[in-house]
Amino acid sequence: MDPRHSSSRPTPQQSHLRPPPHHRPLATTASSAPPASAPPRAPVTAHPTATISDSAVFQGPHRITIGSGSIIHPRARIYSHDGPVVIGDGCIISEKASVGIAPGSGASTRGQGRARNAASASASGYGEGGGGGELPIRISANVTIGPVATVHPGVQIHSAAVVDALAIVHRRVSIGAHAKICARCEVPTNTKVPEWAVVWGIGAGFGIRRKIKVVGKKAGPVALAAAAAAAAGGGSVQALEMTLEGRAAEDARMVGLHKEREVLVKYIASSGGGRRR
Known part of the structure; x- marks a missing residue:
């Protein structure tokens, strides 16, 4: 082969695929979506003697009132989306407890539709109807809400009552004075718990009885x-x-x-x- 012919051939150049100068890469879905606005912080009125953790959460458009000597633990959540929240004097809201619920929370529907429990409570004389609209939460003096317990909107808890850890109190429940909701118990909607009563049961189980007001046969x-x-x-x-x-x-x-x-x-x-x- 004539070397002159071989040297005269143009050398092929490697081409790389590149986007045109006006092309811009597509933004990811996360970056293209508008940033979600943070839920509004609720207006809080607290007594000067109340102790409130800096990591407690207060959300909602309605006012939250906290009485004297009450304690709000770290990571406790208080929501006023469905109505105002009133916490009386000397109350304890324990760690990770939830008073009220966030909008769209799964807790809003958890345990609902358990007609058997609601019917049982109504048949026992503890059922009480409730209307719609605004659902305030009222917690009287010296009430203790245990860790990871949930109190739904429309609940009224009278003085010196106890809601133990992991218990769930559904909408429009009335808990009498000195009553106790035991750990992991779930109180159905529209239930009225009498004063000096104990409610026990896990999940779908539900029972109620009066407290025994005597510690022994021998009096002091x-x-x-x-x-x-x-x-x-x-x-x-x-x-x-x-x-x-x-x-x-x-x-x-x-x-x-x-x-x-x-x-x-x-x-x-x-x-x-x-x-x-």
Whole structure:
């Protein structure tokens, strides 16, 4: 082959596919979507002696009121999307507890539609109807909401009641004074829990009974003195003994609750996760 012919052939150049100068890469779905707006922070009115953790969440358009001496634990969530929330004096809202629910939350429908429970509660005389519209939450004085417990809109909890850990209280439930909702129990919608009652059960299970107001057959000295005075006046000694012993046990629990609040205030303040408002 003539070397002159071989050298005269043009050398093929490698071509790379490149976008034209006016072409711009497509943006990803996440970057093209408008940024989601953060939920509005609820207007909060708290007593100066209330202790509120900095990591507690307050959301919703309605006002949230917190009474004197109440404690809001870290990561507790209070939502006022369905109506105002009133928390009385000396209450404890424990860690990760939820008072109210966020819009579109799965908790809003969890456990609903369990007609058997609702029918059972109604047949037992504990059912109570409720209308639509605004659903405020009212929590009276000295109420304790346990860790990871959920209180739905429209719930009213009377004084000195306890909602234990992981319990769920559905919409329009009324809980009487000194009542207790045991751990992992789920109270159906429109249920009325009497005062001095204990509600127990896990998931679909549901039971209710009155608290026993006596700690033993032997009465204390205060109860015996009062019973003797009542007996002199023609009253029932046994009934008075039971009432006074039950009242003494509940008073002792309230004293323990007050001590617990004092310790919690010091603990939350020392950890730097909360302050008095």
